[in-house]
Amino acid sequence: MSDEIPDDASLAKAPSRSHGRLSAKPVLRPRDLFDDARAVRGAWLARVITLFPQAFPGVLEQSLTGKAMDLGLWRLESYDLRQFGIGKHRNVDDTPAGGGAGMVLRADVVDAAFNAASVGANPDRARWPVVYLSPRGKPFDQAMARRFAACEGLTLLCGRFEGVDQRVLDHHAVEEVSLGDFVLTGGEIAAQAILDATVRLLPGVLGNAESIEEESHSxxxxxxxxxxxxxxxxxxxxxxxxxxxxxxxxxxxxxxxxxxxxxxxxxxxxxxxxxxxxxxx
CATH class of the missing domain: 1.10.1270.20 (tRNA(m1g37)methyltransferase, domain 2)
Structure with a gap:
C-alpha cells in the first residue's frame, strides 16, 4: 500500500530537500544536525550506526518521509562506525573466538559508537530503544513500529560480517530485531525499512491519519x-x-x-x- 499526502498550498511552497530547512548527514561526534532555528524542537530522532553512512538517508529522503524530514517532524543522524575503528587502518572487526568463518564486530569499537550515539538521548530504553538489526532478533511488525513511533527516538546498529560481540550488546541492553526470516549482507536496508514504517506513524506525517487504522496489520x-x-x-x-x-x-x-x-x-x-x-x- 502506498501513502499519499493531499495537495496543500503549504507543502507546495515548501523548499526542496536540496535547499530545505533540514538535512541528514553522517557525524563522528554526537551533535544536533538540525540546529537550524527552524527545526522543530523535540522532533523524533533516529540515530544510525553503520559502516556505510553514505547509504543514509537514501530512500527515506523521498516521498512522505522526505517531506516530513523537510518539515522538521523527524531528524536523522548517521554515525560512521569506521571512525571508531582501532589503529592506523581503523579496524572494526576481528576473528571469532573459538574459531569459525567470517569476522565479528569488536566490542570496544561498537561500544565507542554507542557511547557517541547516546549523548543527549534518553537513557530509558522504554523511551529510546537501542536496536541491533539481526536475523536472530524478534520479528519486526506493526506493533513494534507503533512502539518506536511513541518513543523520543531510536538508535539502530547496522550489523555486518558474522555479527557483533555479544558482550557489547548485553552491556548496552540492546534489543535485537529482525526484518524477516532471511539474511542480508548488512543491516542498512533493514534499518531504512524500519525507519520508514516508524516515521509514517509519527503525528502529522500522513495526510490522512485514518488510513493507518484500516491498512494491513493495523x-x-x-x-x-x-x-x-x-x-x-x-x-x-x-x-x-x-x-x-x-x-x-x-x-x-x-x-x-x-x-x-x-x-x-x-x-x-x-x-x-x-x-x-x-x-x-
Whole structure:
C-alpha cells in the first residue's frame, strides 16, 4: 500500500530537500544536525550506526518521509562506525573466538559508537530503544513500529560480517530485531525499512491519519482490495457495492474481504485474530 499526502498550498511552497530547512548527514561526534532555528524542537530522532553512512538517508529522503524530514517532524543522524575503528587502518572487526568463518564486530569499537550515539538521548530504553538489526532478533511488525513511533527516538546498529560481540550488546541492553526470516549482507536496508514504517506513524506525517487504522496489520487483518477509475477495465468491473453509496454495506464488504484474504494468505494471522475475537470469560 502506498501513502499519499493531499495537495496543500503549504507543502507546495515548501523548499526542496536540496535547499530545505533540514538535512541528514553522517557525524563522528554526537551533535544536533538540525540546529537550524527552524527545526522543530523535540522532533523524533533516529540515530544510525553503520559502516556505510553514505547509504543514509537514501530512500527515506523521498516521498512522505522526505517531506516530513523537510518539515522538521523527524531528524536523522548517521554515525560512521569506521571512525571508531582501532589503529592506523581503523579496524572494526576481528576473528571469532573459538574459531569459525567470517569476522565479528569488536566490542570496544561498537561500544565507542554507542557511547557517541547516546549523548543527549534518553537513557530509558522504554523511551529510546537501542536496536541491533539481526536475523536472530524478534520479528519486526506493526506493533513494534507503533512502539518506536511513541518513543523520543531510536538508535539502530547496522550489523555486518558474522555479527557483533555479544558482550557489547548485553552491556548496552540492546534489543535485537529482525526484518524477516532471511539474511542480508548488512543491516542498512533493514534499518531504512524500519525507519520508514516508524516515521509514517509519527503525528502529522500522513495526510490522512485514518488510513493507518484500516491498512494491513493495523487491526490484525490484511487490508481489503482497493479499486478506482475507470469503473470498467479489461472487462473487469468495480464491485457494485463500492458504487452503491451505502457506507454500511461497504464497511461490511471490506471487513469480509479482509477476513477472507487473511484466512487465505496468512493462516497464522487469521488464527491469532480469531483467538483475539473470542469473548473473555
Amino acid at each position: 487491526n490484525g487483518l490484511l487490508e481489503h482490495p482497493h479499486y478506482t477509475r475507470p469503473p470498467e477495465w479489461e472487462g473487469r468491473e468495480i464491485p457494485p457495492v463500492l458504487l452503491s453509496g451505502d457506507h454500511g454495506k461497504i464497511s461490511k464488504w471490506r471487513r469480509a474481504q479482509a477476513e477472507a484474504l487473511t484466512a487465505e494468505r496468512r493462516p497464522d494471522m487469521w488464527a491469532a485474530w480469531q483467538h483475539g475475537q473470542k469473548p473473555r470469560k
